[in-house]
Amino acid sequence: MSADAAAGFIRALAQATPDPQTELLYTDPYSLLVAVVLSAQTTDAAVNRATPALFAAAPDPAAMVALGEAGVAAHIRTIGLWQAKARNVVALSRLLLERHGGAVPETREALEALPGVGRKTANVVLNVAFGAETMAVDTHIFRIGNRTGLAPGRTPREVEDRLVKRCPPALLRSAHHWLILHGRYVCKARLPECWRCAARAFCNYRDKVLVAPAR
Template sequence: MNPEKRREIFRRFQAANPHPTTELEYTTPFELLIAVILSAQATDVSVNKAMRKLFPVANTPQQIHALGVDGLIPHIQTIGLYRTKAKNVIETCRLLVERHGGEVPRTREELEALPGVGRKTANVILNTAFGEIAIAVDTHIFRVSNRTGIAPGKNVEEVERKLMKVVPPEYRMDAHHWLILHGRYTCTARSPQCWNCMIADICDYRPKTPRPTKAV
């Protein structure tokens, strides 16, 4: 894919959604951190439902740590892998209090040192909470980048490096959100909605999915 096509793709994304953001609900960097940790292999919808009950009760590292694992589990047991995530969240809260004065750190290294926080989660926090240019490659972005030809790669790290290189600078801040939303609602895993896609005419995906025919 040539640079002109990439620029046009992101121009269209921006025109359709000038101010994209995460679908996770949060009001502070800490709330976003907890939501992202809990969102691994779970839907944003399920996380938001749980957080609407948890955050009114506890929404600081001190408050959630005070719940303990057994106290946190009832709030998040509707989310997949909740036992492991509960342990990670409680330990993360302890480290935030002991090492960072109860604040979410603003460096990748410090973020990735927290339990349950990998490179993808760190990138989300840096980009969404702190306004830094970072692209968190999840399954949606990995699929869209490879399928469309925007930034093909064999693994998430390779796709991230390519995206940071090939996405025009003026679009890098929001590229993460546009690509996730495109993968979540249009360029879906099993059957991409090519007939309803704003970039279908310039996408490199060749076996375009035809519009479904209505049953007679």
């Protein structure tokens, strides 16, 4: 896909969904950070079912540390990898208190030093909580980047770098939301719904599904 086509692809998604938002429920940078950590290899919907009770019991790092791993685990048993995630949530909360006065740091280096926080999670928090122009590449965006020719790459970092380079600068902050939602609801892994894709004219995918399956 040419650079002009890539820009057209993203502009088409922008026009279709002018105000994209994360689907994770959160109220502040801390609850966002915890929600994103919990969302690894789990759907946002599953996380959203678990976090209201968790955040009611532990709305800040001090309360989360006091709740402890067993207390956190009791709220998140319905999501994948809940044992490791309970450990990470308590450990990162403790480090927020020890190193950052209980606040979520606004730098990638400090975020990635927290347990359970990798580049993708840091990118989401920097973007959503602090307005940074980052590109968080999850499985949906990695698939779209390679399937469509928008930003092919062997690793999430390669796809991220190419997307940042090809995205119109004015659209970069919202681009990862457009792409995640597009991958979640339209450009699906098993059966892409190309017949309703706003960016179909720019896509290089050879096996487009142009007719909805009969029901």
